[in-house]
Amino acid sequence: MASPGAAASETSMADRISVEIDRAIQRNLKGFGYLGSPDPVVGQTPKTLLHRRGTLSLYHYKPIADEVYRVPILFVMATTNKAFIFDLTPGQSLIEFLVKRGHDVYVMDWNAPTGEERYLKIDNYVLDFIPDCVQRVQRHSGVDKVTIVGYCFGGVLSAIYAALHPDGPLKNLVCFTTPIDFGKMKLFRQWTDARHFDLDRLVDTVGIIPPEMITSGFDMLRPAGRIAGQVRLWDNLWNDEYVAAFRRMERWGKETLPLAGEYFRQTIRELMQKNALNEGTLHIGGKPVELKAIKVPLLHVLAQHDHIVPPECGKPLVEQVGSRDKEEVILPGGHVSLVAGANAVKRMWPKLDRWLERRST
Amino acid sequence: MSSSQNLDPFEMWRQIVTKLEGGINSMANNGMNSEEFLRALHQFSQVSTGMQQTFEKALDAYFKALRLPSQKDIAALAEGLQRIEDKIDLLVPIEEREPTERRPARTRQPSGEGTVAAEPTSPRSGS
Numbered sequence A: 001m002a003s004p005g006a007a008a009s010e011t012s013m014a015d016r017i018s019v020e021i022d023r024a025i026q027r028n029l030k031g032f033g034y035l036g037s038p039d040p041v042v043g044q045t046p047k048t049l050l051h052r053r054g055t056l057s058l059y060h061y062k063p064i065a066d067e068v069y070r071v072p073i074l075f076v077m078a079t080t081n082k083a084f085i086f087d088l089t090p091g092q093s094l095i096e097f098l099v100k101r102g103h104d105v106y107v108m109d110w111n112a113p114t115g116e117e118r119y120l121k122i123d124n125y126v127l128d129f130i131p132d133c134v135q136r137v138q139r140h141s142g143v144d145k146v147t148i149v150g151y152c153f154g155g156v157l158s159a160i161y162a163a164l165h166p167d168g169p170l171k172n173l174v175c176f177t178t179p180i181d182f183g184k185m186k187l188f189r190q191w192t193d194a195r196h197f198d199l200d201r202l203v204d205t206v207g208i209i210p211p212e213m214i215t216s217g218f219d220m221l222r223p224a225g226r227i228a229g230q231v232r233l234w235d236n237l238w239n240d241e242y243v244a245a246f247r248r249m250e251r252w253g254k255e256t257l258p259l260a261g262e263y264f265r266q267t268i269r270e271l272m273q274k275n276a277l278n279e280g281t282l283h284i285g286g287k288p289v290e291l292k293a294i295k296v297p298l299l300h301v302l303a304q305h306d307h308i309v310p311p312e313c314g315k316p317l318v319e320q321v322g323s324r325d326k327e328e329v330i331l332p333g334g335h336v337s338l339v340a341g342a343n344a345v346k347r348m349w350p351k352l353d354r355w356l357e358r359r360s361t
Numbered sequence B: 001m002s003s004s005q006n007l008d009p010f011e012m013w014r015q016i017v018t019k020l021e022g023g024i025n026s027m028a029n030n031g032m033n034s035e036e037f038l039r040a041l042h043q044f045s046q047v048s049t050g051m052q053q054t055f056e057k058a059l060d061a062y063f064k065a066l067r068l069p070s071q072k073d074i075a076a077l078a079e080g081l082q083r084i085e086d087k088i089d090l091l092v093p094i095e096e097r098e099p100t101e102r103r104p105a106r107t108r109q110p111s112g113e114g115t116v117a118a119e120p121t122s123p124r125s126g127s
Helices: A004-036 A094-100 A115-119 A122-141 A153-164 A186-191 A199-206 A211-219 A225-235 A240-254 A261-273 A316-320 A348-357 B009-031 B035-065 B071-091
Strands: A047-053 A056-061 A073-076 A087-089 A105-110 A146-151 A170-176 A298-303 A326-331
Touching: A004 A240, A047 A122, A047 B071, A056 A122, A073 A122, A073 A153, A087 A094, A087 A240, A094 A105, A094 A348, A105 A122, A115 A261, A122 A146, A122 A153, A122 A261, A146 A153, A153 A170, A170 A348, A186 A261, A186 B035, A199 A261, A199 B035, A225 A240, A225 B009, A298 A316, A298 A348, A316 A326, A326 A348
Parallel strands: A073 A105, A073 A146, A146 A170, A170 A298, A298 A326
Antiparallel strands: A047 A056, A056 A105
C-alpha cells in the first residue's frame, strides 16, 4: 500500500512535470519572438545633454522631487562601457531611484573615441574631462560643491582626480568596485606581463583598442560563462521578465567601447604592470598621485563575488585615503549585479541613498 | 516513506549546469596560469592583430585607388556630423533647451538621522 508521503510526492512530481511541459511549450512559442525582436529600450529616465566633446558626454537628469538635496551628484562611468547600466529600465534604474529620492544627478557617459582621440591619456580624463564636467555641474546647479560617484575604472579616475585636487570643489567621493591594488587582479596581471605581452606593438599597431579585445579579456575570466548564460536563457525563455533583463544586460555587453591607445598603454604599464597607484608611484600631469591626499568623506562599495575586481583589490582605497569619514561596505553580488542587478534595489541603492543624504545638505 | 520527495530532476539539472560552469571556469583559470598558455595567447593575438592590420591597409589602398570612401571614412563622417549637431544644440542657451525643466529648491533634508557632523570621527567600518 502506498504511503501518504509517496502519494504526495507523486502528485508534486506530476505538478512539476506539468509545469515543465508548459514551460517547454512557452519556450518554443516565445523563442521565435526572441529571435526577431529589436534591441531592448534602455536609459529611459528623462535627461538633457549638457555637453558633448568627442568621447565625452555630460547629461543632467530631470528632477522630479519637489525639493532636492543641495549638493549635486556627478557619476563617472568606466570608460569601457556605456552609462545606461545605471538606468536600465523603470524600476531597475539607480538614477531613477536617486532622482525620486531628491538627488540632483549628472552623468559622465562615454562615446567610442575617434581616431584623433587615440592619443588621449589618463591625464586627459582626470585633468580635463572630469574637472571640466565638475565646473559645468557647478554652473548648471549653482552649487560650489559636487559629489562624485565613480564605477569601476570610473572610480579609479575619480580617485586620481580627488587626490590631485585636494582643495577642489569635491564634497564627497563614492566608489563602486574600484580596483586600487592591481596586483590582486592575478589573471589580468599575468596576461599583460611584459615578458610575454608586447604592449607597445599592440598599441602602435591598432591605435584604438577594439572593443572585442576588451570583451574577450573579461570573458576569459569566466570562459564557460557565456555558454552557461545561453543555456539559462533557453531554460527561461518562458519567463518574459528574465528574458527582458537578460537582453538589457546583453545589449550593455555588446556596446562595450573601444579605448584610446595611449590611455590603454598607460593603464596597463603604470597601473597593471607597475601597480603604481597602489604603490604611490603614479604620476599624472607631472604630479604624484597620493591617495592620502583625499580628505573628503568616502564610501567604497565592493562586491563579495566580484570576479573582475575582487574585494582585496579594492580594499586599499579606504586604507590609504586621508579622510576621517570613510566607510567600506562589502555587499553580496557580482561586479555588475552590485550596481544594476535585481537585488541592488534592496541592497546597494538604499545604502548609497542613506550615506549620501546625510552628506548632501 | 518517500525517497523521491525531495528529488526534482529539473532543479538538479539546473544545479548541474551551475556546477559545471564553475568547474570549467576554475579549470580554465588554472590552465591560463601556465607560461605555455601565455606565450601561445600572445603569439595568437600578435598574428591576429598583424593580419587584421594588413587586411585593413590593403582594403584602404584598394578604396583609395578606386577613389571611393571606405566604411571607416563614412563612419568618421557620420560621427563628425553627430558632433556638429550636438554642438549646434548646445549653442541654444540652456534655458531655452530646457524650458520645462523644473528647478526645485535645494532645501531637502535627510529623512531621519540628520546630517553628518562637520568633522566626524567615525572609524572605518566594513560589512
